[in-house]
Amino acid sequence: MIQLRRARRYFIVGEQTVRALDDIDLDVAAGEYVAITGPSGSGKSTLLNAIGLLDRLTGGSYLLEGTDVTNFSDDELARTRREKIGFVFQFFHLVPRLTAAQNVELPLTLAGVEPAERRQRVEKALAGLGLSDRARHLPNQLSGGQRQRVAIARATVTRPQVILADEPTGNLDRASGRDVVEILEELNSSGITLLMVTHDPELAARAAREIRMVDGMIASDGRPGSRP
Amino acid sequence: MTARDLIAYATGSVLGYRVRTLLTLLAMGIGVASVVALTALGEGARRYVTGEFKSLGTHLLIVLPGRSETKGGAPPLMGETPRDLTLDDALAIDRSRAVRRIAPIAVGSAGVSYREREREVTVLGTTASFIEVRHLKMASGRFLPEGDPRRASPVCVLGAKLKRELFDAGPAIGRWVRIGDRRFRVLGILASEGRSIGVDIEDIVIIPVAAAQSLFDTYSLFRVLVEARSEEAIPRARQAIRDTIRQRHEGEDDVTVITQDAVVATFNRIFTALTLTVAGIASISLVVAGILIMNVMLVAVSQRTSEVGLLKALGATSGAIMRVFLAEATILSLVGAAAGVVVGYAGIRIVDRFYPVLSLSAPAWAIASAVLVALTTGLLFGVLPARRAARLDPVAALAGR
Numbered sequence: 001m002i003q004l005r006r007a008r009r010y011f012i013v014g015e016q017t018v019r020a021l022d023d024i025d026l027d028v029a030a031g032e033y034v035a036i037t038g039p040s041g042s043g044k045s046t047l048l049n050a051i052g053l054l055d056r057l058t059g060g061s062y063l064l065e066g067t068d069v070t071n072f073s074d075d076e077l078a079r080t081r082r083e084k085i086g087f088v089f090q091f092f093h094l095v096p097r098l099t100a101a102q103n104v105e106l107p108l109t110l111a112g113v114e115p116a117e118r119r120q121r122v123e124k125a126l127a128g129l130g131l132s133d134r135a136r137h138l139p140n141q142l143s144g145g146q147r148q149r150v151a152i153a154r155a156t157v158t159r160p161q162v163i164l165a166d167e168p169t170g171n172l173d174r175a176s177g178r179d180v181v182e183i184l185e186e187l188n189s190s191g192i193t194l195l196m197v198t199h200d201p202e203l204a205a206r207a208a209r210e211i212r213m214v215d216g217m218i219a220s221d222g223r224p225g226s227r228p
Numbered sequence: 229m230t231a232r233d234l235i236a237y238a239t240g241s242v243l244g245y246r247v248r249t250l251l252t253l254l255a256m257g258i259g260v261a262s263v264v265a266l267t268a269l270g271e272g273a274r275r276y277v278t279g280e281f282k283s284l285g286t287h288l289l290i291v292l293p294g295r296s297e298t299k300g301g302a303p304p305l306m307g308e309t310p311r312d313l314t315l316d317d318a319l320a321i322d323r324s325r326a327v328r329r330i331a332p333i334a335v336g337s338a339g340v341s342y343r344e345r346e347r348e349v350t351v352l353g354t355t356a357s358f359i360e361v362r363h364l365k366m367a368s369g370r371f372l373p374e375g376d377p378r379r380a381s382p383v384c385v386l387g388a389k390l391k392r393e394l395f396d397a398g399p400a401i402g403r404w405v406r407i408g409d410r411r412f413r414v415l416g417i418l419a420s421e422g423r424s425i426g427v428d429i430e431d432i433v434i435i436p437v438a439a440a441q442s443l444f445d446t447y448s449l450f451r452v453l454v455e456a457r458s459e460e461a462i463p464r465a466r467q468a469i470r471d472t473i474r475q476r477h478e479g480e481d482d483v484t485v486i487t488q489d490a491v492v493a494t495f496n497r498i499f500t501a502l503t504l505t506v507a508g509i510a511s512i513s514l515v516v517a518g519i520l521i522m523n524v525m526l527v528a529v530s531q532r533t534s535e536v537g538l539l540k541a542l543g544a545t546s547g548a549i550m551r552v553f554l555a556e557a558t559i560l561s562l563v564g565a566a567a568g569v570v571v572g573y574a575g576i577r578i579v580d581r582f583y584p585v586l587s588l589s590a591p592a593w594a595i596a597s598a599v600l601v602a603l604t605t606g607l608l609f610g611v612l613p614a615r616r617a618a619r620l621d622p623v624a625a626l627a628g629r
């Protein structure tokens with residue numbers, strides 16, 4: 001599903017080169033549940049952004065579902081994101097002037113899906129997350145947990161193969177955080193590949209596989225909690 | 229993203245940021261309204277003036293002594309001293325078949341008195357046909373009598389204002405007034421004319437042309453008004469005038485013939501140029517509005533970087549982002565232009581109410597071009613912010629929260 005070879009991402013800051021990803025090799029099979037952990041600044045977000053095609057690699061290669069996407073044009077990248085990838089962010093990133101339903105509808109609108117089908121799919125996505133009665137609410141009328149659920153509905157409404165979640169519980173209290181993770185796990189058990197960055201060892205322990213990053217490199221990769 | 233979705237999304241954000249929207253609408257609106265109102269004023273003035281000239285009479289030619297090389301221009305102020313234009317010249321012109329009637333004019337200024345009241349006014353010497361040539365009406369009494377123009381009968385016709393000042397509300401017809409050192413019997417009073425150009429027809433006394441010539445001791449005429457038989461006869465009349473004068477002036481047609489068309493055309497040109505200039509100046513405010521739109525859109529882009537980042541993460545291409553922001557700029561300028569047209573029209577209506585004589589109305593070309601300029605500036609100045617948005621790095625945009 002995801003295959004990174006000698007993937008590197010360097011940032012030039014003044015005179016210095018920051019090696020946010022330092023020759024990473026990574027294979028993720030379809031349907032896997034992977035937790036990405038590591039100290040702050042170790043390159044977790046950079047890795048996720050590279051996998052999500054929001055960012056380009058400085059070097060190395062990236063195969064997504066067998067297709068080499070390393071040299072895709074910007075428009076091809078946009079289309080691939082639209083069709084294959086769903087993002088869930090720490091800060092939700094809902095458009096404040098749009099209702100919950102309109103936020104969920106947004107990726108379908110961008111993809112040019114027919115209005116009738118859009119409405120149907122939005123309704124289903126909201127219902128699946130227990131948000132039907134919140135469809136007409138604006139984001140600032142929702143709790144943090146509800147907002148993140150709207151964001152998940154938005155990430156899944158296009159039926160992506162991969163969901164990339166960067167600290168999805170980072171802005172939530174424990175209970176709603178657990179809710180959100182359970183929803184993501186349910187999606188995973190329906191076949192969607194799930195990559196989730198988290199600080200919380202307890203959450204990481206629920207995944208089938210944990211990748212620990214340190215200084216832009218993979219320090220360990222295996223069952224959660226295992227240390228080399 | 230379909231066009232309909234694009235418009236809906238852009239409209240949503242236009243409505244979502246009220247203050248910014250109102251500000252830009254205001255700027256665009258004022259710009260377009262001023263273009264519409266100012267061109268309407270220019271057009272109104274143009275039509276007013278040309279209308280005034282038309283009211284001088286149809287198929288009219290004006291013969292002035294002396295030759296002016298500039299066609300349709302003012303009478304010559306300098307140059308060779310021309311031969312006088314005489315009453316006999318005028319009567320000779322009258323014999324042409326292309327000419328329906330003529331009115332010779334001699335003018336001067338003299339004191340007019342009745343009992344102890346005296347006023348200094350313009351004295352206009354002419355013939356009976358003047359009233360037809362100039363389309364004047366009588367308030368009471370009659371105009372100068374037909375008959376030999378060379379006879380200096382002691383009769384006169386008073387302008388309405390002069391009559392009031394000499395006689396108040398009392399009867400004037402049949403009374404004798406003194407003009408200069410002679411006595412004239414009042415035949416009639418001219419109706420006050422709503423509009424007039426040149427001589428003020430209200431403050432005037434009209435006497436037979438021969439009487440005026442003898443009063444001012446001159447054989448020369450001020451000018452001769454010639455009415456052609458028809459519109460088509462104007463060139464023939466002009467030729468006849470030239471031929472007649474050449475014959476009578478020893479081979480020199482030393483007169484200037486102004487056709488009304490030429491005068492009207494000149495005024496038309498002047499006022500059209502004026503209107504265009506004013507419209508051009510007003511369009512500057514449209515450019516200013518465009519710059520404001522650019523500013524507002526730039527602020528919008530920086531306020532909404534995370535929205536742009538999100539749209540990109542959700543799979544929007546740079547082109548789609550660009551279209552979203554361009555659509556916003558277009559909506560802003562379009563609605564602003566529409567508001568401006570409405571306000572401009574309202575302004576015209578109000579002015580029209582108080583000064584109906586101008587009969588204002590904005591020409592269609594002015595409205596079309598104002599709206600077009602508004603749209604173009606909106607789009608043009610919208611491009612830069614839209615490109616900035618489209619080029620945002622999605623990772624950085626999302627991190628900026």
Ligand SMILES: Nc1ncnc2c1ncn2[C@@H]1O[C@H](COP(=O)(O)OP(=O)(O)O)[C@@H](O)[C@H]1O
Nearest residue numbers: 011013018020039040041042043044045046047
């Ligand atoms: N746009 C950038 N410019 C410069 N340095 C960056 C940029 N993005 C990330 N970095 C650096 O790359 C490293 C990894 O960052 P990041 O992937 O955000 O870490 P994490 O998500 O694990 O906290 C950090 O040292 C960070 O400072």
Ligand SMILES: [Mg+2]
Nearest residue numbers: 044045046166
């Ligand atoms: Mg991070």
